[in-house]
Amino acid sequence: MLTVSxxxxxxxxxxxxYMQDFQIDTGGKDLMxxxxxxxxxxxxxxxxxxxxxxxxxxxxxxxxxxGTNGLACITPLSKVVKNNKLTLRPLPALxxxxxxxxxxxxxxxxxxxxxxxxxxxxxAPGIERLxxxxxxxxxxxxxxxxxxxxxxxxxxxFWWNPDRFIGPAGLLQAYRFLAxxxxxxxxxxxxxxxxPFSVFRCHGIMNCVTVCPKGLNPTKAIGHIRNxxxxxxx
Amino acid sequence: xxxxxxxMSYEAIVIGGGxxxxxxxxxxxxxxxxxxxxxxxxxxxxxxxxxxxxxxxAIASNDxxxxxxxHMYDTVKGSDYIGDQDAIEYMCSVGPQAVFELDHMGLPFxxxxxxxxxxxxxxxxxxxxxxxxxxxxTCAAADRTGHALLHALYQGNxxxxxxxxxxxxxxxxxxxxxxxxxxxxxxCIESGETVYIEAKATVLATGGAGRIYQSTTNALINTGDxxxxxxxxxxxxxxxxxxxxxxxxxxxxxxxxTEGCRGEGGYLINKDGERFMERxxxxxxxxxxxxxxxxxxxxxxxxxxxxxxxxxxxxxKLDHLGEDVLESKLPGICELSRTFAHVDPIFEPxxxxxxxxxxxxxxxxxxxxxVLYPExxxxxxxxxxxYACGEAACVSVHGANRLxxxxxxxxxxxxxxxxxxxxxxxxxxxxxxxxxxxxxDAAMVRLNTLNRSESGESIAEVREExxxxxxLYFGVFREGESMQKGLELLRELRIKxxxxxxxxxxxxxxxxxxxxxxxxxxxxxAFATAISAEQRKESRGAxxxxxxxxxxxxxxxxxxxxxxxxxxxxxxxxxxxxxxMDAFPPKIRTY
Numbered sequence: 001m002l003t004v005s006x007x008x009x010x011x012x013x014x015x016x017x018y019m020q021d022f023q024i025d026t027g028g029k030d031l032m033x034x035x036x037x038x039x040x041x042x043x044x045x046x047x048x049x050x051x052x053x054x055x056x057x058x059x060x061x062x063x064x065x066x067g068t069n070g071l072a073c074i075t076p077l078s079k080v081v082k083n084n085k086l087t088l089r090p091l092p093a094l095x096x097x098x099x100x101x102x103x104x105x106x107x108x109x110x111x112x113x114x115x116x117x118x119x120x121x122x123x124a125p126g127i128e129r130l131x132x133x134x135x136x137x138x139x140x141x142x143x144x145x146x147x148x149x150x151x152x153x154x155x156x157x158f159w160w161n162p163d164r165f166i167g168p169a170g171l172l173q174a175y176r177f178l179a180x181x182x183x184x185x186x187x188x189x190x191x192x193x194x195x196p197f198s199v200f201r202c203h204g205i206m207n208c209v210t211v212c213p214k215g216l217n218p219t220k221a222i223g224h225i226r227n228x229x230x231x232x233x234x
Numbered sequence: 235x236x237x238x239x240x241x242m243s244y245e246a247i248v249i250g251g252g253x254x255x256x257x258x259x260x261x262x263x264x265x266x267x268x269x270x271x272x273x274x275x276x277x278x279x280x281x282x283x284x285x286x287x288x289x290x291x292a293i294a295s296n297d298x299x300x301x302x303x304x305h306m307y308d309t310v311k312g313s314d315y316i317g318d319q320d321a322i323e324y325m326c327s328v329g330p331q332a333v334f335e336l337d338h339m340g341l342p343f344x345x346x347x348x349x350x351x352x353x354x355x356x357x358x359x360x361x362x363x364x365x366x367x368x369x370x371x372t373c374a375a376a377d378r379t380g381h382a383l384l385h386a387l388y389q390g391n392x393x394x395x396x397x398x399x400x401x402x403x404x405x406x407x408x409x410x411x412x413x414x415x416x417x418x419x420x421x422c423i424e425s426g427e428t429v430y431i432e433a434k435a436t437v438l439a440t441g442g443a444g445r446i447y448q449s450t451t452n453a454l455i456n457t458g459d460x461x462x463x464x465x466x467x468x469x470x471x472x473x474x475x476x477x478x479x480x481x482x483x484x485x486x487x488x489x490x491x492t493e494g495c496r497g498e499g500g501y502l503i504n505k506d507g508e509r510f511m512e513r514x515x516x517x518x519x520x521x522x523x524x525x526x527x528x529x530x531x532x533x534x535x536x537x538x539x540x541x542x543x544x545x546x547x548x549x550x551k552l553d554h555l556g557e558d559v560l561e562s563k564l565p566g567i568c569e570l571s572r573t574f575a576h577v578d579p580i581f582e583p584x585x586x587x588x589x590x591x592x593x594x595x596x597x598x599x600x601x602x603x604x605v606l607y608p609e610x611x612x613x614x615x616x617x618x619x620x621y622a623c624g625e626a627a628c629v630s631v632h633g634a635n636r637l638x639x640x641x642x643x644x645x646x647x648x649x650x651x652x653x654x655x656x657x658x659x660x661x662x663x664x665x666x667x668x669x670x671x672x673x674x675d676a677a678m679v680r681l682n683t684l685n686r687s688e689s690g691e692s693i694a695e696v697r698e699e700x701x702x703x704x705x706l707y708f709g710v711f712r713e714g715e716s717m718q719k720g721l722e723l724l725r726e727l728r729i730k731x732x733x734x735x736x737x738x739x740x741x742x743x744x745x746x747x748x749x750x751x752x753x754x755x756x757x758x759x760a761f762a763t764a765i766s767a768e769q770r771k772e773s774r775g776a777x778x779x780x781x782x783x784x785x786x787x788x789x790x791x792x793x794x795x796x797x798x799x800x801x802x803x804x805x806x807x808x809x810x811x812x813x814x815m816d817a818f819p820p821k822i823r824t825y
Contacts, residue, residue, distance in 0.1 A: 011742050042694040045737040045746040050275075053453045055489045055570060057381055058279040074573050097424055098743040104276070117389035118340030127293070127330075128337035130349030136342065143342045143375075143382060147278055180340065 002026050002081065004036060006047070007089040009096050017096065019087075026077065033065055033072035036086065037100075048099040056213060059148030063100050064089040069150040069211040091153040093162065107149045110166045114174035115192070119185035135181040142176035142221060144214050145169060151208035151218055157201040164197035168208035168218030171199060175221035178228065190225075190232050199225050236671060237678045239419065239430040244270045244397075246656050247417060247433040249404045249460055251277035253285075253380075254624025254645035255439030256387040256396075258603075261653020263396040267660060272399045272420055272431065274455065274748070277388045281441055281453040282645065285380025286566060287356060287494030288372035289336075289646070290639030291329040295346060296353035296370040297361065302326040305371060307363045307818055309640060312523050313633025314775035314785065315820040316473070316793060318809035321629045324601050325640075325647045327814075332646045333373055341386035343375050344563075354563075355497040356638040357521040358825070368521065370497075372639040377492050377566040383642060399431075403748055406677040407436060407463050407620070414666045415619035418463075419677040423748065426741025428681065430674050434666055435619060435656045438463070438597065438605075439649065442625040445752075446760040447590035448698075448705040451483050451490040455752075460626040462755035464597050465762060465798045466680070469617065470608055472628040472793045472806065474759070475767035475777045476594035478636055479710050481527040483589025485547035487574035490591070491567050491584060493638040496520040498563050500552040502531065503583065504539040510548075515825040522825035525635040525776045528588035532710045535587075542585060549583035588710055593759075594636055594776065595766070596628035598795070598806070603627065603652025608795045608806045619666055621656065623648040630793065633808075634775020683732075684750055690735035693746070697753050700727055704760050708767050713780040717768040724757075724764055731757045762796045769803040770794050787820055 001023050009017035022040055031039075034051055041047045049072070050060040056074035063072055066080045066087050080086065090096050095103040120129070152158045152167035166174065174193060177183050193199050199222060208218040248259045251273030259271040273280065292302040306326040310317055337343060337351065344352035351373045359369040375382035391398070401423040408430065410416050417432040443458025444450035461471060481502070482491045496502075501520045504510050514530040515522035522530075531548050534540060541549050552560060552567075557580050560568055564579075571577055571584045598606045598614070603621040606614040623629075624645040631644055707720025731754055738746035772786035773779050792805040810817040 010740065012740050041745075042692075045693070046740070046744075048743045048745050050279075052275050052279040052455045053281065053284050055284065055487075056573065057378075057566075058275075058281075058283050058453065060275065060279045101743050103424075108276075112392060115393075117393040118338070120338075124334075124338045126334070128334050128343070128351050131345050132349050133345045133347065136345045139342045143385070144378065146283075146381070147276075177340075180342070182337075182340070 001084070002077070003085045004040065005085065005087045006099070008099055010046070010098055030076050030078045033075045033077065033080070033086070033088070034061055036077070037072060048101050050101055057146060059146030062091050062148035062150045064091055069154045071148060071150070071213045074213060091149055093153045093159045104149060106162050107152055107167070107169065110170040111147065111173060114166060114170050115189065116173045116177065118177065118180065118183050119188070120182055121184050129182045131181050138179045139176060141216055142172055142179060144216060145172055146214060148213065150211045150213060154207040154211045156205060156207070157203055161197060161201055165201035166198050168222065171225060172216065172218040172221045175225050178225065190229055193225060194229055199229065235675060235682055237675055237682070239428055239674060241430045241432055243432045244268050245433065245660060246435040246437065247272055247431055248437040248439055249418065250280070250439035250441060251275070251398065252280035252439060252441050252624065252645070253282035253384055253387060253642060254649040255437070256391055257646045257649030258437050258439055258623055258653045259396045260387065260391050260394055261650050262656060263391065263394045265653065265657040267657065270397045270399050270431070271391070272402045272404060274401065274403045274423070276400050277398065278384055280384060281456050282384045283381045284451070284453060284490065285383070285642055286377045286490060286492035287497065288354060288374035288379045288639050289333060289383065289642035290356060290359070290372045290637065291333045291643055292326065292371060293330045293333055293351060293353070293373060295350040300369065300371065302329065303815065304361055304363060304369065308358050308360055309631065309637055310818045311364065311823060312358045312635055312637040314635055314823055315633065315791060316774065316808050317633030318630050319812045319817050320809045321601055322631050323812035323814065325631050325643060328647050329643050332643070332650055336383060336386055336646065339386045339390040341375065341382050343373060354494055355521060357493055357496070357518070357527070358523045358637045368518070372494070372497065374494065377494055377564045380642065403751065404459060404463065405681050405751060407467055408669045408673050408677045409467060410667050410669045410673055412667055415617065416666050416669045419674065419681070423743055426744055432669065434660065434664055435621060437603065437652055438620070438622040438626050439624050440626045442593040443756060443759040444590045444593070446701065446704045446756050446763065448701040449483065449488045450590040451480055451488055452590070457752035457755045458759035459752065459755045460622065461596055462758035464605070465758040468799045469597060469605065470795045470797045471595060471762050472598040472795050473595035473630060473634070473766070474762040474796055475770050475794060476634050476775060477590060477763065478524055478592040478594060478776050479528040479588040480591035481524055481531055481588055482550055482586040484570065484575045485585040485587045488589050489570055489574050491550065491570060491586065493524070495550060495552055495564060495567060498559060499555050500550055503549050503551050504534045505541045505545065506539060510534050518825035523635055524638065526825055528710055529778055531588055547585045547587040550586045551583040552579040553581055553583070592636055592641060593625055594628070594632040594634065596626050597622040599623070599627045599629050601629065601651055602655030603648060604655060608804065611792070611805050612807050621652045623652045634777060680754065684734065684736050684747065685739060687734060687736050690733040691730040693734055693750050693753055696727065696730050696734065697756070700757060700760055703727065704763070708764055711778050711780055712767055714768065717764065721764050721768060724761055727757065728761065762798065765801060765803055766794045766796050791820060
């Protein structure tokens with residue numbers, strides 16, 4: 001039997017959050033954490049969590065699993081369970097709506113702030129804008145972000161300044177467009193980021209890199225932006 | 235029961251924030267119409283994100299002489315000749331423009347040495363109308379094309395300033411006294427508030443419903459919400475028996491591995507290590523149509539040549555492609571195989587089995603996305619105020635079998651086309667009478683019943699029963715007697731589905747309520763599928779019957795049309811009148 005301890009909070013029923021323990025028979029199978037939640041939900045219909053693709057590409061089910069942020073659907077029990085216990089909490093640092101569901105508005109706002117779309121002031125050609133394989137390769141490790149928020153909510157700098165520090169996810173996308181040979185707004189983008197908080201609150205703690213379920217490296221991207229900002233200043 | 239609901243008003247609303255919905259919303263927003271995109275998950279969590287291999291389109295990058303007419307020929311043949319040729323002509327000819335727009339929006343396509351978009355071979359692709367050998371026509375962003383496309387569209391909508399109602403669930407449509415659609419009743423999932431969202435144009439871009447089957451590549455959210463809303467309103471649906479089973483779902487998990495694996499040179503083997511597709515499709519081999527490959531796999535398994543201790547799957551061999559190709563062209567597949575099949579494709583083959591993947595049928599529409607009511611085999615009328623695009627619609631470009639890479643093209647081309655049509659209609663001064671209180675109340679009946687349930691059936695149990703029934707009686711191979719048995723079971727399930735017990739009656743983020751509503755939607759889609767499958771007495775495309783093994787052009791070169799009010803299956807003429815060329819006449823379909 002596996003003991004699953006889950007953070008519960010219902011804004012209409014609970015004065016404050018609490019941890020609830022469930023016992024579950026996994027039948028000896030190495031289930032994914034999401035499978036465990038789905039099994040529990042058969043009995044406890046009120047258990048709230050987000051899920052969609054169940055294969056690690058949509059980014060819905062980011063949560064704190066035995067102390068580490070990750071995606072429930074691609075985290076096997078064998079990787080996280082110790083002493084037959086699984087503890088599930090919502091991603092930290094953002095307000096909880098209900099149980100494992102957090103309010104991600106602040107996270108999305110920081111994403112939107114970096115103008116995460118291609119800007120190009122030259123007229124579009126009749127075909128695609130040409131880009132060499134080498135130029136395109138610069139986007140690898142950047143465009144794959146699934147906006148699950150595992151990284152930003154693991155970042156102490158984001159915890160202290162969620163309104164002013166863009167956070168690793170937003171900055172990864174900021175660099176994704178700075179690095180795109182088809183984008184012409186480099187100067188505008190850098191000017192927008194050039195303040196003490198947006199980028200420079202990153203202290204290289206690298207929690208973002210540790211937890212990213214897609215194996216991406218926001219710290220490295222932030223380093224590139226930092227260099228671009230410093231080069232621009234001189 | 236009177237329901238006094240808060241009202242929100244827009245010129246156009248789009249239900250669904252996947253590829254089709256966001257492409258439509260972008261078109262509408264750019265046209266200056268007051269638009270909202272209503273989506274039950276944050277847009278980038280939509281199922282389009284899972285598309286892998288690419289978007290098929292004759293952009294003439296791989297082959298400078300490529301021609302959209304060749305793509306059209308392949309699509310018509312792939313559809314087993316019940317795709318509408320005017321719609322296919324439109325999709326294939328407008329396609330390049332729609333794909334270039336995606337590049338301009340920022341979609342990070344993989345590239346050729348010339349700097350153009352990389353294209354890979356996919357199943358059913360040919361040059362020169364089937365005479366010039368295999369084509370490579372699928373535009374790819376590694377094997378994450380859906381992800382790249384969905385994010386690019388979301389980003390395009392952010393740039394354009396589209397209004398999103400994220401995590402709102404559409405319950406039912408509101409129809410005024412003239413039978414015109416004037417919006418939806420929807421739940422704000424976060425608060426639980428129910429609102430009447432009034433609109434002159436309602437676009438259903440709610441995607442597929444693969445969750446009617448037990449084993450599916452589809453996301454948990456693919457519950458056919460839009461199609462079911464239509465069915466509850468008495469609207470007919472078309473070609474609902476046509477479900478694509480993708481050859482390569484990971485055995486057990488159901489997660490997809492792209493056809494691009496075979497496009498890049500991978501192939502299927504049975505337990506003897508034999509490349510069996512050489513027997514079934516001597517020319518195209520592993521790149522025959524998906525229906526052909528899926529059936530061949532099932533036959534191998536049924537004849538005792540399956541792999542594994544239970545002989546219940548075959549293997550997809552990739553290791554000969556080498557680590558470099560796999561890591562650069564198919565990185566996502568390597569990741570998925572390691573996570574869900576516990577094999578590393580660089581060294582070992584991946585266990586695969588045909589898995590429910592795509593709904594070719596849906597709400598019949600014209601090229602502008604306007605939902606049609608077929609009055610007879612040859613006549614239709616437009617349902618005013620209602621549009622559909624993407625997987626929820628049946629325009630029909632896929633007919634009885636969709637070609638790989640055509641779904642992403644379908645959703646951008648027809649999402650865009652629906653937006654253009656609505657803009658035109660609004661400019662011409664489209665007007666609809668406002669809904670009465672009784673009209674709104676009618677859209678609340680289902681939700682009210684559920685909210686009042688004191689006891690009843692378990693949502694999880696009924697859902698499992700439904701999925702098992704569909705898997706068992708309406709799978710890759712079908713047979714009359716067993717489908718009738720399946721239908722009987724479904725009729726029993728209908729009573730249970732109407733009597734679900736909603737245990738959680740609270741407001742905030744109530745997923746019990748959403749799952750109950752989704753289950754009712756699944757049922758409507760499953761039932762339409764079952765009736766259509768039982769009554770189409772031939773084998774065509776994805777619909778393969780053991781009791782009617784041949785294609786019957788004399789009686790069934792037709793769309794099927796299921797009329798829910800009378801539980802009747804009718805027929806509708808297939809379009810054989812493309813605008814700029816002669817139609818492709820039906821031929822025997824071999825690969």
